[in-house]
Amino acid sequence: MAGFLSPERTGRSVLGIAWYAQGFFALLRYLATHLSALTVRPTRLVLFKQIYFTGIEALGAVSIIAVLTGIVITTQITSLVGVNATLTAKIMLWVVVRELGPLLTAIVIIARSSSAAASELAGMKIRGELDSLRQMGIEPMDYLIVPRIAGITLSVMAVTFYFQMLAIIAGIGFTALTHGIPFAGTLGSVVSLLTLGEVAASFFKTLVFGLVVSITSCYYGLRAPATTTAIPQAATAAVVRNLLTVFLLDGVITYAVFL
Amino acid sequence: MSEVLALEEVGVGPVRGLSLALSSGQTARLTIASHDAKSALFALLAGHRTPEAGRVRLFGEELYALPDDARVPLYRRAGFVPEQGGLISNLKAWENLLLPAAFHQGLNADAVEARVVALWREADPDGADLRETMGKLPDRLTAFERRMVALLRALLPQPDLLVYDFLSSGLDAGSAARLYALTQRFHGEKPGRASVYLCADDAASAKLPADVTLRLG
Numbered sequence: 001m002a003g004f005l006s007p008e009r010t011g012r013s014v015l016g017i018a019w020y021a022q023g024f025f026a027l028l029r030y031l032a033t034h035l036s037a038l039t040v041r042p043t044r045l046v047l048f049k050q051i052y053f054t055g056i057e058a059l060g061a062v063s064i065i066a067v068l069t070g071i072v073i074t075t076q077i078t079s080l081v082g083v084n085a086t087l088t089a090k091i092m093l094w095v096v097v098r099e100l101g102p103l104l105t106a107i108v109i110i111a112r113s114s115s116a117a118a119s120e121l122a123g124m125k126i127r128g129e130l131d132s133l134r135q136m137g138i139e140p141m142d143y144l145i146v147p148r149i150a151g152i153t154l155s156v157m158a159v160t161f162y163f164q165m166l167a168i169i170a171g172i173g174f175t176a177l178t179h180g181i182p183f184a185g186t187l188g189s190v191v192s193l194l195t196l197g198e199v200a201a202s203f204f205k206t207l208v209f210g211l212v213v214s215i216t217s218c219y220y221g222l223r224a225p226a227t228t229t230a231i232p233q234a235a236t237a238a239v240v241r242n243l244l245t246v247f248l249l250d251g252v253i254t255y256a257v258f259l
Numbered sequence: 260m261s262e263v264l265a266l267e268e269v270g271v272g273p274v275r276g277l278s279l280a281l282s283s284g285q286t287a288r289l290t291i292a293s294h295d296a297k298s299a300l301f302a303l304l305a306g307h308r309t310p311e312a313g314r315v316r317l318f319g320e321e322l323y324a325l326p327d328d329a330r331v332p333l334y335r336r337a338g339f340v341p342e343q344g345g346l347i348s349n350l351k352a353w354e355n356l357l358l359p360a361a362f363h364q365g366l367n368a369d370a371v372e373a374r375v376v377a378l379w380r381e382a383d384p385d386g387a388d389l390r391e392t393m394g395k396l397p398d399r400l401t402a403f404e405r406r407m408v409a410l411l412r413a414l415l416p417q418p419d420l421l422v423y424d425f426l427s428s429g430l431d432a433g434s435a436a437r438l439y440a441l442t443q444r445f446h447g448e449k450p451g452r453a454s455v456y457l458c459a460d461d462a463a464s465a466k467l468p469a470d471v472t473l474r475l476g
Contacts, residue, residue, distance in 0.1 A: 042362045124348065128307075132345040135305040136359040136412075137335030139328060143362070 020241065023219045028211065030141055031149050037142035038150060046143065050151025054113040055159055062108055066163045069100055070171030075178075083179050089189035092168050097194070097202050098258065101164035103250055106209040109156055110242045114217040117148055118238035121221025122231045145218050152217070153210030160206040201257045208253065209246055216242045260284060262319055263420050263453040264304075270312030272299030274475060277313070281471060283419070283451035288469035290458050296475055297457050301424045304455070305339050306330050318419070335363055338413030342425040344405030346397035352408050353393035360415035375411055382407055382437045402429050410438065414445055421445060422455045427463045435463040443468075 037043050073095055077088050121144065124130060130140040168190055176183035220238035224230040260282035269277045273296045281287050291297040302308035303315060306322060315322040317333055325333070338359075339345065346355045353368065356375065360366040379389055383403070386392070392404055400408065406426065413421060423442060427435030446454045458464035 040362055041365065041367075042358055120349065127348060128345070129347050131305065131307045132341070132347065134327070134331055135307070135334050135337070135339045135345070136362070137331055137333075137337075138359065138362050139331050 020216075020219065023223065024212075024215050027145065027149065027215045027219060031146055031215075034142055034146050035150070037139075037146045040142075043143055043147050047147035047151045050148050051155050053116070054109060054152050055155030058108055058112055058155070058159055059162065061112070062105060062159055062163050063166060065104055065108065066166040067170040069104065070096070070167035070169070071174045073100075073167075074171035074175045078175055078179055078181075083175075083181055085181050085186045086189050088172070088175060088181065089186050089193055092171055093190055093193050093198070096167045096171075097164050097198060099250070099254065101167065102160050102202065102205045102209055103246070105160040105163045105206075106156060106213060106246045107243070109152070109159065110213055110239055110246065113152060113155075114213055114238045114242050115235035117152065117214075117217040118221040118224075119231045119235040121148075121218060122224035122234040125222065125224055126226050126228060126230065145222070148218055149211070149214040152214035153207070156210030156213060157203070157206045160202075160209075164202070201253075204257075205250070205253050208249055212245050212249065213242050216245065261451075262316065264318075264455065265316040266313065267316075268313040269303065269310045269315060271303045271308055271310045272296065274300055274303075275312075277473075277475070279471065279473060281453050281455065283453055285470040286446060286454045286456070286468065287471040287473070288456045288458055288464070288467050289473045289475060290460050290464065291475045292460055293476065297425060297459075300475075301339075301341065301422070301457055304422055305341075306334065335359075335416070336418055337420040337422065338416065338418035340406065340409045340413050340421070340423045340426060342406075342428050344397065344400075344409040346400075346405060346408060346412075348397055350396075351393065352395050352397065352400060352404065355397065356393075356408050356412045357415070359412060363416055366415065371415055375415075378411060378414075378441065379407060382410075382434070382441055403434055406430075406438070410441070417449055419449070419451065420453045420455070422457070424457050425459055426456065427461060428459060432463060435461075439463060439467060 038047055070092075073092060074088060077084075077091050081087055124144070130144070133140045133143055169187070172181075172183055172186045172190070175181045176186070217238045220234045220241065224234040262280065263283050263285075264279070264281040264287075266277050266279040271277075273293055277300075279287060279289075289300070291300065299308060303310055309323050318336055320333055322330060322333070346352075347358065350358065357366065357368060357371065360371065376389060379386070392400070395404075397405060397408075410426075421442070426438055426442065430438070442454065442456075446452055456464065456467055456469070458467070
């Protein structure tokens with residue numbers, strides 16, 4: 001216990017968080033000031049590939065999780081309060097749109113793409129490919145980082161929306177089949193309960209999650225030292241930091257917006 | 260004739276006190292016995308390794324006085340052919356070949372395909388199916404194919420300076436001679452283009468005509 005709480009270990013952790021925060025905001029600032037890099041065709045191709053790998057290829061896993069989540073939630077609601085279309089719609093909205101949609105989607109994308117992006121960038125750095133790009137007159141940040149951050153962020157936002165829609169439809173569909181609650185009526189209740197503020201809060205949360213996942217992955221890939229053992233370390237560090245940050249921010253945003 | 264590359268009493272790794280002045284239109288041949296010295300010198304020219312002593316000027320700019328991001332535009336005027344190819348691992352051979360030309364000049368595959376095929380066949384008349392080769396990732400290419408991709412990648416944006424790093428290394432005499440013949444033609448294709456060859460001490464390299472020759476231990 002003393003070792004776990006030693007001043008040296010604590011100090012190293014605090015410094016690590018400070019470096020991470022500094023690197024995160026430096027990359028965020030770079031993205032904001034270099035979005036024009038996406039107008040160059042080869043960079044756009046990197047963006048499209050990233051959207052394909054992070055967004056489209058994740059749809060299978062996300063679909064299964066969304067359907068099961070929707071079914072589990074509506075089953076629990078029905079078992080707790082009985083057949084009640086309005087309450088089912090309200091709870092589905094609160095749980096899926098506000099919380100589970102953004103959170104579960106972020107977790108799936110962290111598991112699939114965060115480690116992949118971090119290890120790919122670390123490998124490229126170790127093999128001297130960033131230097132190769134510079135000697136071709138191509139700024140590696142513009143060609144590798146800007147499209148990855150943009151691609152992962154857009155994918156997180158789009159896949160979250162898909163998750164939310166699918167989970168709600170699957171959940172309502174399942175209760176319609178098993179308990180005879182009218183599908184159209186419950187879906188109508190969900191839509192009528194959905195406010196602009198609700199949509200904006202969900203959009204904001206997914207934007208933040210997307211930026212966190214993409215920037216953190218790139219940060220750990222870029223800061224890897226030039227040894228091959230650094231590749232798995234970069235991947236692990238990116239996944240762990242992403243999970244911690246996403247859960248922390250989820251709590252902060254929920255508290256700030258919904259309380 | 261304007262200055263393209265100048266080294267003044269440069270010290271980098273095992274290389275000490277190296278001076279060289281290369282003007283537009285000239286060719287330099289640097290015969291280097293030590294692989295470490297060659298790697299250090301190539302890294303210095305490519306902007307990856309700061310010299311411990313001396314000064315490097317590229318196209319009249321003090322290279323290592325510039326920050327990293329300010330060096331990048333300068334390199335748009337240069338083409339490098341590293342010994343190992345220096346290819347991007349997640350791009351297919353064809354994407355690697357086209358990258359700088361597409362990035363800086365907006366060229367697409369259709370615009371360069373005929374030229375690439377003709378040059379490749381000239382260097383490798385009995386080679387494998389080029390369509391298949393172009394679809395491979397770099398780690399599936401042979402040493403010759405990697406070097407050919409790097410060579411054509413450097414050439415397509417029509418640079419003012421070409422730097423070749425042990426171009427004939429590991430190749431049979433016929434392939435080496437054909438590659439050198441191609442590079443000599445590239446040299447004359449654009450008025451004022453300068454070429455730098457970092458060479459091993461071998462027969463094929465020794466035949467290269469050059470305005471400036473240096474021998475490093």
